[in-house]
Amino acid sequence: MTLINSSAYYTLLAPLSNTELQEAIRTKKVKVKNYVRNQMIYLEGDACKTADIILNGKVAVERIDENGNLLTIAEFLPDDLLGGNLIFSKNPYYPMTVTAKSKTTLLEINQNYLFELCHQNPEFLRTFLQYISDHALLLGDKIKHHINRSIREGLITYIAGAMRLQNSTQIRLDMTKKELAERMGVQRTSLSRELQKMKQENLIEYDSKIIRVKNKDYFLKP
Incomplete structure (x- = not known):
């Protein structure tokens, strides 16, 4: 063989x-x-x-x-x-x-x-x-x-990493929200709720394929 x-x-x-x-x-x-x-x-x-x-x-x-x-x-x-x-x-x-x-x-x-x-x-x-x-x-x-990381902290880490990797504030999602929730160890509904909060705070806009970052400094804090 x-x-x-x-x-x-x-x-x-x-x-x-x-x-x-x-x-x-x-x-x-x-x-x-x-x-x-x-x-x-x-x-x-x-x-x-x-x-x-x-x-x-x-x-x-x-x-x-x-x-x-x-x-x-x-x-x-x-x-x-x-x-x-x-x-x-x-x-x-x-x-x-x-x-x-x-x-x-x-x-x-x-x-x-x-x-x-x-x-x-x-x-x-x-x-x-x-x-x-x-x-x-x-x-x-x-x-x-x-361990012991909040959903918001997990999303900040993911979005910041994706911005650096893609060199853009318009992030193309390489997974579904269900897959992202599994990676973070949370329920999909909890993830969606946190994304909605971030949208209401004017931090992001998003759809099923893209997250548009509206406040870059929030995610790329020194």
Whole structure:
């Protein structure tokens, strides 16, 4: 089975030759798994037995708060790794649900082979340690960013980021309001209510596809 033409497309696989990779697939030390949109990959409490490289698609780490709201903690894209910070833990269980947000393909590396690679390939070990260190900090920041944040604060952060990214005060929405509410971990009706308040305060105008910022300084405070 041919997975990729060159392992260099994926950061963690770059230290491996295509021959090594194909042999690992043949001997089932690594496996390719496919998921459809909205399919659960791991449930909260599932044991982490593999480290999974996202080959294509999009994956979300989610939790449900005490009010039943779905909160998207983080999203992962191709070349990202799932389970790298858990697989060698004394408590290797997923603390949150992991869901495929689009058609997704993962490359699952079993624990024994991952340990073998770390032991025998110093460059792989360096890449693996660097990756899990960087992303542990990133995920921690995202969790802290979401917890105890008001809907208004979440909207200010989103709008400010979109203005910088699009270099415009007229923001094209890349998701539905339902998807934005899920990302912020709030109900859609609560999000709509807060958007309406911001409109009444003459901060924004909006429709289903665009948010027009009327008070730029409010969102881009130093």
